[in-house]
Amino acid sequence: PTLTFNTIARHQSMMVTTRIASNKSPWLAGCEVGDLHTIPISHGEGRFIASGSLLQRLANNGQIATQYVDLSGRPTMDIRFNPNGSVDAIEGITSPDGRVLGKMGHSERIGDAVCKNVPGNKDQKIFESGVKYFL
Template sequence: AETDIVVIKNQTPEQLKESIDVIKAKLAESQILMFPGGFSAGDEPDGSGKFMATLFRNPYLAEGLENLLYKQDGLVLGICNGFQALIKLGLLPGGHIETLTADHPTLTYNTIGRHLSRMVNTKVISTKSPWMSDAKAGEIYTVPISHGEGRFIASPQQVLEFNKTGQIATQYVDFDGIASMDSRFNPNQSVAAIEGIYSPDGRVFGKMAHSERCGAGVSRNIPGQLEMPIFTSGVKYFK
């Protein structure tokens, strides 16, 4: 895959308009859009997901994003702050940018009340997505988390619906591979131990753990499978 990193410049109205024009043009010629994590935009306010979501509610970018997904056969990925952006846009869980309601699923502060940085075990629950075509249900990957607002919240009825539609992508699990509410395995206390979810058609994927933090020399002293095949799966979709 050829990646093109776009820096959003917003120190002046002119810079912001220029950034919007650049993103709009690149959306029209791209196949994948990824919203990054890693304390992008300084993680303020309330996590940079709020800023990214506000930006993409711009009519030009909203139209470009919908076209990418449903006219250009594209995919969207969000990790950590990027997951927050997808939730706040309404792209998750529904698959389209929409106005949020009071009962919309959300990501909020960890119950411990502070930032968490550690490894977690995440289990693939559903492969109903191009992003997981190279993975198998039941596989467990050991992935780093680093966030202060990573607790996924949804109503019992919504969780049941996600389960029926195959939208629960990954869960935090214990050493036996069982979804857990134990803080040792589900540190932020996400409801139903949910770590990642898809849109109904699987084109949009949001997850909290940093699957992009992998590669030669990374986490060499950590046992388990470290590289979840998200990126290889996404690229293969277009081959």
């Protein structure tokens, strides 16, 4: 797989909604498949691309962790919701054993005073889940 420039070839910084597609990773143990989270993105080269066979293997192994979704919670290629144009709306993937999580959204940018005017669940419990697993 490759991360490359966004389809619009410029930096994107906004809040997006992602869906938990698999919680087979210890980092996502605090989530349920289908949970939606509103998280910030800020990047110019976050478009995930991969061959069809690799995408199928990732899906079959439960390695597609998170996807960009529309207002109805469906994965989408619509640039308003998938701002970098990632194939299959992929926002995050894991290693085969789930111990490595790579994602474009900034899940660490949460707190009581962060994005107070933006509705949605912003805590993916990634760090809490990781600490529980690795300790």
